[in-house]
Amino acid sequence: MKSSLNEGSAPEQVPADFQPAEKDGPEKKDGKLSLFRLLLKDRFATVSALILILIGLTALVGPALMGDLATKQNLLFANKAPFNPAYGWEYFLGSDSLGRSMLARLVVASRTTLSVALPAVAVALLIGSLWGVWAGYHRGWRENVSMRIADVIMSFPSLLLAVVVLYVFSPSAANIVLILALTRIPIYLRTARAESAELQSRTFVDAARTFGAKPNAIIVRHVIPVVLPTLLTLATLEFCYVMLAESSLSFLGIGIQPPDVSWGLMVSQGRQYLQTAWWLSIFPGVAIVVATIAANVLAAWLRIATDPAQRWRLALPRKRLIVRIPAKEAQP
Amino acid sequence: MPELLTIEGLTKTFHVAKSASGNTRLKALDGISLTVGRGETLGLVGESGCGKSTLARTLMMLETPDEGTVSFEGTNPFGLRGKELLTWRRRVQMVFQDPFASLNARMNAGDIIAEPWATHRSLYPTSRERDARVRELLHMVGLRPSDARKSPQEFSGGQRQRIGIARALALNPDVIILDEPVSALDLSVQAQVLNLLNELQQELGVSYIFISHDLTVVRHVADRVAVMYLGRIIETGATEEVFDHPRHPYTAALMSASPKLDVSGTTRDRIVLKGELPSPLDPPSGCRFRTRCWKAQDICAEVAPEPQVLAAPDGTRHLAECHFPLDSIKGLTGAIASAQ
Amino acid sequence: NTEATGTASNTVRVVLGQEPPTLEACESNLTSTGVVMRSNVTEPLIERNPQSGELEPKLATEWKATTDTEWTLKLREGVTFQDGTPFNAEAAAFTIERAVNSKLGCNVEGYVFGDADLVVKAVDATTLTVTTPEPDPILPLRLSFLEVVPTSTSATEKVREPIGTGPYKIEKWDAGQKITLTSWDGYWGDKPAYATAEYQWRSESSVRAAMITSGEADVAMGLSPDDNIGDLGLDYPNNETVALRLDANEAPLNDIRVRQAINFAIDKEGIVNSLYQGKHQVAAQLVPDGIVGHNAGLAGWPFDLEKAKSLVAEAKADGVDTSKQISMVVRSAQFPKITELGQVLQEQLSQAGLNVKLKMLETSQHLTYQVRPFPEDEGAVALMTQHGNQAGDAAFTVDQYMLSTGAQSYYGTPEFDAMIKKADAASGDERKKAFEDIFAYQNDKVVQFAHISHQTGIIGKAKSVNYTPNSSSGDELRVSEMTPAS
Amino acid sequence: MLIYLRKRIVSSALPLVVVIVGVFALARMTGNPASLYLPLNATQQMRDDFTARNGLDQPLLVQMADYFGGVLRLDFGQSLRTGQDAAAMALRAFPATLQLAATTMVLAVILALVVGCWAALKPNGIADRISSFVSMAAASIPDFWLAIVGIWIFAITLGWLPTSGVSGASAWVLPIATLLLRPFGVLVQIVRGSMVSALSEPYIKLARSRGAGELRVITHHALRNAAAPALTVAGDLAVGLVNGAVVVETIFGWPGIGKLMIDSILQRDFAVLQAAVLLTAVAIFALNILIDMGYALLDARVRPVTVKA
Amino acid sequence: MKTAAEQAPSRGTHAASAAASQAKAHDVVLQVRDLAVDIRTHRGTVRAVNSVAFEARAGETLALLGESGCGKSMTAKALAGIMDPVCDLADGQIMLNGTDLAALSPKERLKFAGPELGIVFQDALTALNPVYTVGTQLGEAFRIHRGLNAKQARAEAIDLMKRVGIPEPESRVNSYPHQFSGGMRQRILIAMAVALNPRLLIADEPTTALDVTVQAQIMQLLRKLREEGQMAVILITHDLAVVAEEADSVAVMYAGNVVESGPVSEVFADPRHPYTKGLLESVPVHLERGAQLKSIPGSPPELHDIPAGCVYQSRCPLVQDICRAERPVLRPVGVPAGNQQGSNGESTAHGTPVPAAPEAALSVGVPRPARAAACHFSEEINNA
Numbered sequence A: 001m002k003s004s005l006n007e008g009s010a011p012e013q014v015p016a017d018f019q020p021a022e023k024d025g026p027e028k029k030d031g032k033l034s035l036f037r038l039l040l041k042d043r044f045a046t047v048s049a050l051i052l053i054l055i056g057l058t059a060l061v062g063p064a065l066m067g068d069l070a071t072k073q074n075l076l077f078a079n080k081a082p083f084n085p086a087y088g089w090e091y092f093l094g095s096d097s098l099g100r101s102m103l104a105r106l107v108v109a110s111r112t113t114l115s116v117a118l119p120a121v122a123v124a125l126l127i128g129s130l131w132g133v134w135a136g137y138h139r140g141w142r143e144n145v146s147m148r149i150a151d152v153i154m155s156f157p158s159l160l161l162a163v164v165v166l167y168v169f170s171p172s173a174a175n176i177v178l179i180l181a182l183t184r185i186p187i188y189l190r191t192a193r194a195e196s197a198e199l200q201s202r203t204f205v206d207a208a209r210t211f212g213a214k215p216n217a218i219i220v221r222h223v224i225p226v227v228l229p230t231l232l233t234l235a236t237l238e239f240c241y242v243m244l245a246e247s248s249l250s251f252l253g254i255g256i257q258p259p260d261v262s263w264g265l266m267v268s269q270g271r272q273y274l275q276t277a278w279w280l281s282i283f284p285g286v287a288i289v290v291a292t293i294a295a296n297v298l299a300a301w302l303r304i305a306t307d308p309a310q311r312w313r314l315a316l317p318r319k320r321l322i323v324r325i326p327a328k329e330a331q332p
Numbered sequence B: 001m002p003e004l005l006t007i008e009g010l011t012k013t014f015h016v017a018k019s020a021s022g023n024t025r026l027k028a029l030d031g032i033s034l035t036v037g038r039g040e041t042l043g044l045v046g047e048s049g050c051g052k053s054t055l056a057r058t059l060m061m062l063e064t065p066d067e068g069t070v071s072f073e074g075t076n077p078f079g080l081r082g083k084e085l086l087t088w089r090r091r092v093q094m095v096f097q098d099p100f101a102s103l104n105a106r107m108n109a110g111d112i113i114a115e116p117w118a119t120h121r122s123l124y125p126t127s128r129e130r131d132a133r134v135r136e137l138l139h140m141v142g143l144r145p146s147d148a149r150k151s152p153q154e155f156s157g158g159q160r161q162r163i164g165i166a167r168a169l170a171l172n173p174d175v176i177i178l179d180e181p182v183s184a185l186d187l188s189v190q191a192q193v194l195n196l197l198n199e200l201q202q203e204l205g206v207s208y209i210f211i212s213h214d215l216t217v218v219r220h221v222a223d224r225v226a227v228m229y230l231g232r233i234i235e236t237g238a239t240e241e242v243f244d245h246p247r248h249p250y251t252a253a254l255m256s257a258s259p260k261l262d263v264s265g266t267t268r269d270r271i272v273l274k275g276e277l278p279s280p281l282d283p284p285s286g287c288r289f290r291t292r293c294w295k296a297q298d299i300c301a302e303v304a305p306e307p308q309v310l311a312a313p314d315g316t317r318h319l320a321e322c323h324f325p326l327d328s329i330k331g332l333t334g335a336i337a338s339a340q
Numbered sequence C: 001n002t003e004a005t006g007t008a009s010n011t012v013r014v015v016l017g018q019e020p021p022t023l024e025a026c027e028s029n030l031t032s033t034g035v036v037m038r039s040n041v042t043e044p045l046i047e048r049n050p051q052s053g054e055l056e057p058k059l060a061t062e063w064k065a066t067t068d069t070e071w072t073l074k075l076r077e078g079v080t081f082q083d084g085t086p087f088n089a090e091a092a093a094f095t096i097e098r099a100v101n102s103k104l105g106c107n108v109e110g111y112v113f114g115d116a117d118l119v120v121k122a123v124d125a126t127t128l129t130v131t132t133p134e135p136d137p138i139l140p141l142r143l144s145f146l147e148v149v150p151t152s153t154s155a156t157e158k159v160r161e162p163i164g165t166g167p168y169k170i171e172k173w174d175a176g177q178k179i180t181l182t183s184w185d186g187y188w189g190d191k192p193a194y195a196t197a198e199y200q201w202r203s204e205s206s207v208r209a210a211m212i213t214s215g216e217a218d219v220a221m222g223l224s225p226d227d228n229i230g231d232l233g234l235d236y237p238n239n240e241t242v243a244l245r246l247d248a249n250e251a252p253l254n255d256i257r258v259r260q261a262i263n264f265a266i267d268k269e270g271i272v273n274s275l276y277q278g279k280h281q282v283a284a285q286l287v288p289d290g291i292v293g294h295n296a297g298l299a300g301w302p303f304d305l306e307k308a309k310s311l312v313a314e315a316k317a318d319g320v321d322t323s324k325q326i327s328m329v330v331r332s333a334q335f336p337k338i339t340e341l342g343q344v345l346q347e348q349l350s351q352a353g354l355n356v357k358l359k360m361l362e363t364s365q366h367l368t369y370q371v372r373p374f375p376e377d378e379g380a381v382a383l384m385t386q387h388g389n390q391a392g393d394a395a396f397t398v399d400q401y402m403l404s405t406g407a408q409s410y411y412g413t414p415e416f417d418a419m420i421k422k423a424d425a426a427s428g429d430e431r432k433k434a435f436e437d438i439f440a441y442q443n444d445k446v447v448q449f450a451h452i453s454h455q456t457g458i459i460g461k462a463k464s465v466n467y468t469p470n471s472s473s474g475d476e477l478r479v480s481e482m483t484p485a486s
Numbered sequence D: 001m002l003i004y005l006r007k008r009i010v011s012s013a014l015p016l017v018v019v020i021v022g023v024f025a026l027a028r029m030t031g032n033p034a035s036l037y038l039p040l041n042a043t044q045q046m047r048d049d050f051t052a053r054n055g056l057d058q059p060l061l062v063q064m065a066d067y068f069g070g071v072l073r074l075d076f077g078q079s080l081r082t083g084q085d086a087a088a089m090a091l092r093a094f095p096a097t098l099q100l101a102a103t104t105m106v107l108a109v110i111l112a113l114v115v116g117c118w119a120a121l122k123p124n125g126i127a128d129r130i131s132s133f134v135s136m137a138a139a140s141i142p143d144f145w146l147a148i149v150g151i152w153i154f155a156i157t158l159g160w161l162p163t164s165g166v167s168g169a170s171a172w173v174l175p176i177a178t179l180l181l182r183p184f185g186v187l188v189q190i191v192r193g194s195m196v197s198a199l200s201e202p203y204i205k206l207a208r209s210r211g212a213g214e215l216r217v218i219t220h221h222a223l224r225n226a227a228a229p230a231l232t233v234a235g236d237l238a239v240g241l242v243n244g245a246v247v248v249e250t251i252f253g254w255p256g257i258g259k260l261m262i263d264s265i266l267q268r269d270f271a272v273l274q275a276a277v278l279l280t281a282v283a284i285f286a287l288n289i290l291i292d293m294g295y296a297l298l299d300a301r302v303r304p305v306t307v308k309a
Numbered sequence E: 001m002k003t004a005a006e007q008a009p010s011r012g013t014h015a016a017s018a019a020a021s022q023a024k025a026h027d028v029v030l031q032v033r034d035l036a037v038d039i040r041t042h043r044g045t046v047r048a049v050n051s052v053a054f055e056a057r058a059g060e061t062l063a064l065l066g067e068s069g070c071g072k073s074m075t076a077k078a079l080a081g082i083m084d085p086v087c088d089l090a091d092g093q094i095m096l097n098g099t100d101l102a103a104l105s106p107k108e109r110l111k112f113a114g115p116e117l118g119i120v121f122q123d124a125l126t127a128l129n130p131v132y133t134v135g136t137q138l139g140e141a142f143r144i145h146r147g148l149n150a151k152q153a154r155a156e157a158i159d160l161m162k163r164v165g166i167p168e169p170e171s172r173v174n175s176y177p178h179q180f181s182g183g184m185r186q187r188i189l190i191a192m193a194v195a196l197n198p199r200l201l202i203a204d205e206p207t208t209a210l211d212v213t214v215q216a217q218i219m220q221l222l223r224k225l226r227e228e229g230q231m232a233v234i235l236i237t238h239d240l241a242v243v244a245e246e247a248d249s250v251a252v253m254y255a256g257n258v259v260e261s262g263p264v265s266e267v268f269a270d271p272r273h274p275y276t277k278g279l280l281e282s283v284p285v286h287l288e289r290g291a292q293l294k295s296i297p298g299s300p301p302e303l304h305d306i307p308a309g310c311v312y313q314s315r316c317p318l319v320q321d322i323c324r325a326e327r328p329v330l331r332p333v334g335v336p337a338g339n340q341q342g343s344n345g346e347s348t349a350h351g352t353p354v355p356a357a358p359e360a361a362l363s364v365g366v367p368r369p370a371r372a373a374a375c376h377f378s379e380e381i382n383n384a
């Protein structure tokens, strides 16, 4: 921040022949850095980011580290309670009904879970928002038709879709992704359309039109960046929804199928052991909750941090005690 | 002056939700005819909602007119396509009324100013050139080069408007439509911007259509003035003529309502119009001003006045749409007296 | 809680796994219909004692084969239907005509009688003759599946709430919520202890168990060993046997050594003990003890991983592509812990060096694999089947599962088919022996199945009710056998 | 308003047809239900009979034409499973779901408004942190799991509530509590967000300058403005409830349309499925119209026809 | 600063006589001293308003003049006690009829908002709640402070609308803000502010968004209301012409500081601060068309960038070393500079502020406020 301080004091003295190359580098970096610093300022957001990174890393490298621990059964060692150091670190979180390491299964499941939830959210986000933005920008019949299509998808029983896809194709994570993405498109579509319809009447969009910019260019330059934070926030809510939907499908027997394993499936399968081995469903459940809370906290933070109008909120010094020191004692 | 832009009978109707009388057609522009010469500044004044911005937007092809023709150096921009349209777009630019809404809050000032070049790539092909030009433009409109990195929220209204002007200038246009470019600005900045516009005109020979409700400013910048009321031009003429010898009662009222920087302490007489601007959805019959006019007679309700060419003392062309134009000899004071 | 509701002691509340789709008598071989209807609302002519396996008189008092193909039945007198009409030979004949010979498409027709049409004749009010196109030594057993309905029952359409001669009549069916049966005063036999029986349904077994614990239900069907019901759970052998059916037409399963290896590789003891808490029995054949034809001399294949590995290796050495994928097709939620079982089997077969892919499917899909025509181009399939022989005669099992053209059989050999045909026609001890040989032969020479276990069902039962489940309780829950505990 | 309503209803008709056509076609992609309804050893003859009897051997378009012909005569076909009239089955199951969903939604909205306002009072304050934490957790717990835990705790361990069923008011508690959690969690965050932004609007300052206290500012000035976005989201959530109470209905033995739908999907009971989908689709369209009207009621600016005084 | 014990009685008596008593013309209604407002930003805490002092008199209009961002609205909000949560009242006294508003708790202050002090906002478009009818919003003040029921409040609202010249108030009272034109909305805002006949009306750029004919109407209305209620009006504007026509006295602000104050006619005729002078010269009046306007170069300093000495130093044509070293305080002008220096005991270290008017002003009731300017060279300006 020092740099702008110095410049500010003598604005008129700046000569007309500037040296752009010199300035740009460090300043750009400064922008990135400040987002990071902003993050560090918010303890909750920092912790959330760390958790998400941890989960991401786990999903990425965890399964390889676990080897065959997640599938190695030992029927004589089934349903062993967690936190018993005697069983060794593999069984720190206990063992499941087939004597597999809960820890290893959680790690392996994280990959399936993320590889269902992330693509499902991403695909729906991508299609839904592009479509919605397009429909909202052009208004007219494109908007009407799109909204009706959204209505159709919304009132369509997603379970039927799930069964159809599972029947016609075979049950696989990719198909679950397909179903979840398809059924969640309208959510983004509607939001994106509403925002974009509002934005397309804004003056800065008009301004872009006066330069002769093409609709798609305007959408990319002006509409999407404004709509994106809202959609991203929505996407984190949806991330949570999709994980839950996946576990509900597992519950109904039409979701991820063993021997694949996801957190949702683990909760679903563990529910019958609730009274005999609580850890089978609690640990994956906690994993879902923690992941969604972290995603939500970070999204809430990011939304503010990327909104120039709100960004200041994050950086405020805490309200200090107001001690008003009168400059001069008033005479009684 | 050779004419650069000619507008003939421009009409624009909006379809809106029903009004009290069940009308859904809002005639925002009703047969507007104007000319703008090369290097000339045309001032456009009028009450809020009379259609000034609509005219500007129509000229910028943001709205399609229902009727009427526009001719820019003999070509009709509404017929252009592709490359030619782009060229035309480059040559005619606009500064928007609302400095808060016309800048995308998520871009920084530098990107906003450089935005037109994304479409007109050939203008400043390298990023180095663009950067330099951005700094130059910022400097031209009185901002700091470091401001290029700031987002619009960090600017005051006046500074935002300057960014808007810099953006319009980015394409080196021949005509700039300025929709209230200084009404959001501070005095000191206003002076800078007016000086800037003046210099640009002198250097580049740009024409301006200068929309403003600040008559002091219009008087200072405009060569000719057009006064609008409810979608029609009711008076045009050379600036001094219109200001000092208004012929239409509305113009007179407008002139007298404008506060003057006069510290003599004596309160001036002025015409304070009764009532509000009638709804453009249900404009009065005949002469549109008759509901607020102190000179109105029966005929005003029946017959819409035609533009009349009136004798101007200095010989310039002076047009007014009134059945009972004011006396030109007595000027504004005479008009005020007649209203009281 | 039980005491809180006034009528409780007079009512027995049963919670089922699912709502009966219909109470139509001729569909009552469907578990969910039969469990409510059979021997409660409607009764058969002849009934099979689940304990002894003997046939016992019900609405028919005697029966005998008068010729090779003709059977004569003597009917019980003084029985009336719940609508007041008398039960007689006409009604019995009507029942058989309706269920077996009509176009109604009754489930029982396909299940018990196949294509054969019967000739039925009411000789007099209490005498009935039934003629089969071919000699049928087990016709009385087949007849035990027919629930008798009065002639007033529609012959052209199925009836949701039929009338029977049983101790209870259907009082009310709140679709989606519950079915209430009340005891019928005109019943020919002993009056049951409970005046009313209420049926509800919950698809989660843990909820059914919870309803017993919390006192909301007196009897809960189909619980899982992990429902933690404690001493309120009653185990009973439910006649169901779990096995893998191996498609011997496809490599690598087309080599008998691979099929044998599969049998050796499965640790049945381990599965029974740890997954099912020792409640199931290791199976060596498709029918449990108590079914005519069960071969008591057969022992389950020993768990011998080394043997399995070496068999696979041998097959491989002979040019069998043992690395080819075997799809293990499993129906989700078919019985408790089926997913666990599937995973265990997959793991154990993999240990033996086979490439097994677990496919969990929903019912309808699973059925396409289970019955003919089998899906094409699926490669080698190992289908997990749960077979329950409700009839008590091995013929019902063998015809379906072992004939080379059996509806649920992949494969057979001509000699084996001949053995089966012969057994089907035999009767008495000869029949028993013939089927015992068949089971031994399948394990020896055919090896289409890898048997896993004979299952044990768990019924939850409140302390306030006295009831002892038996092997048919899952299909036929007799309320009249329940009495309030003092 | 009436004209608007008519227009909306007319414009919903086509999507409804599309929904049904889609369900019809998709359902038939899930295979012939013959093996589900026929004995395992049924002969090919029996299968063919079954297929012909149910018209499944016809080309899809013919089947569809037949179906729509029936629908026009208000004949929605018969259930394969129970032999009953499909429409009657759907209509019988629907009120149960509707009651459940409506009660849940009303409670969720009220609770979310209260908690959301409380959180918005001091953005980033302790109340805000707690409530957002709780609401996020609430929105991310699998409902079936919660239902089973609820039964375990409240029905078995404490014995306060029945495990399941529909008898008496106490039976509503657990299903509603289970369903409530997600809408509540989501709504709290929406209400909080829109409340915070409403509270920073200039008209709030103006209200303060008139001497309005904090409570008044919240309840009189910000709430209504904040309610509008919450309403839209509540609408989407309600759609989810109408369509997706399957899990809760399955566990609690609640005889609703969600359970009916999943059963008929798994049992390939096409007529019932179609009737149920049609019914829920109609309900969802009606709900959307209601939401829009509620929106107009809350905010005069979006009323389709401005009423000029 | 008074102690709490002393304030209590004065507040009590005041509240009792609030509505009834009519202030006499030219009585000092509001006296602001040393007002300072801090804003907490991510660049640190900045001072947006610094030692502002002025007074407003009954029946007169005080204009707060200054460029955008110089702290006019902030001052107004500080007076009305409706600052953003990030802003703190750092210092100062706001004596409204003898009560120091700055020392009250937010709750106590609510009692003054409305009956004693009304405020009209800069932006009429957003200052009205879009989801309520104007009648509801107009009537609210009566419901809060007078405990009227909905019906009575509505009647009062209609009354008010009549007062501010809205035609057909009986039917329009049920309209929503978006159904009114900008001018009408501004009238409604004004009506809201004067609903309870406050002693002090703060009008923050009430006509900036309106055009001249409407502006004339609004100004006429404000004048009428001021005279009817003997209100003190603080008119915030950046329009010199409006100040010239409407105000009695003026305080010119720059970068959070009052740089010059005094009667309008005197200040405009004979500015004693280079900034005021610069402003006056940048008005395009009496100039040839197209002639170069005299503009003030540069732009005001950013808040976190305000230099140590004189706030105007970077743009001042007269700037000297002393301006960079030392912040000039607001001191009376028109009298020899030396006299003032002695009597006020001016501190030079941090530019500790000195009240605009001498102590005498409050007690004796000098009819016109004295002129003051914050410039080291206020005497030389017009000779330069």
Ligand SMILES: Nc1ncnc2c1ncn2[C@@H]1O[C@H](COP(=O)(O)OP(=O)(O)OP(=O)(O)O)[C@@H](O)[C@H]1O
Pocket (backbone or CB within 6 Å): B014, B015, B016, B026, B028, B046, B047, B048, B049, B050, B051, B052, B053, B054, B055, B097, B280
């Ligand atoms: N897109 C639109 N749809 C409907 N009506 C419109 C639209 N744009 C403008 N109008 C109407 O057209 C009339 C003229 O509007 P315009 O914005 O051109 O006025 P203006 O003279 O620029 O006013 P101001 O000084 O307030 O900017 C107004 O009554 C306005 O309500």
Ligand SMILES: Nc1ncnc2c1ncn2[C@@H]1O[C@H](COP(=O)(O)OP(=O)(O)OP(=O)(O)O)[C@@H](O)[C@H]1O
Pocket (backbone or CB within 6 Å): B156, B157, E039, E041, E048, E066, E067, E068, E069, E070, E071, E072, E073, E074, E075, E084, E086, E122, E238, E303
């Ligand atoms: N909430 C805020 N957070 C940070 N800075 C603020 C905030 N509100 C105002 N400011 C800053 O305080 C300074 C004074 O603002 P204020 O609104 O009082 O200006 P003003 O004189 O009313 O200007 P205008 O004529 O544009 O209304 C400005 O520099 C502004 O950027």
Ligand SMILES: [Mg+2]
Pocket (backbone or CB within 6 Å): B052, B053, B054, B097, B179
């Ligand atoms: Mg305009």
Ligand SMILES: [Mg+2]
Pocket (backbone or CB within 6 Å): E072, E073, E074, E122, E204, E205
């Ligand atoms: Mg302001």
Ligand code: NI
Pocket (backbone or CB within 6 Å): A001, A002, A003, A004, A005, E043
């Ligand atoms: Ni800085």
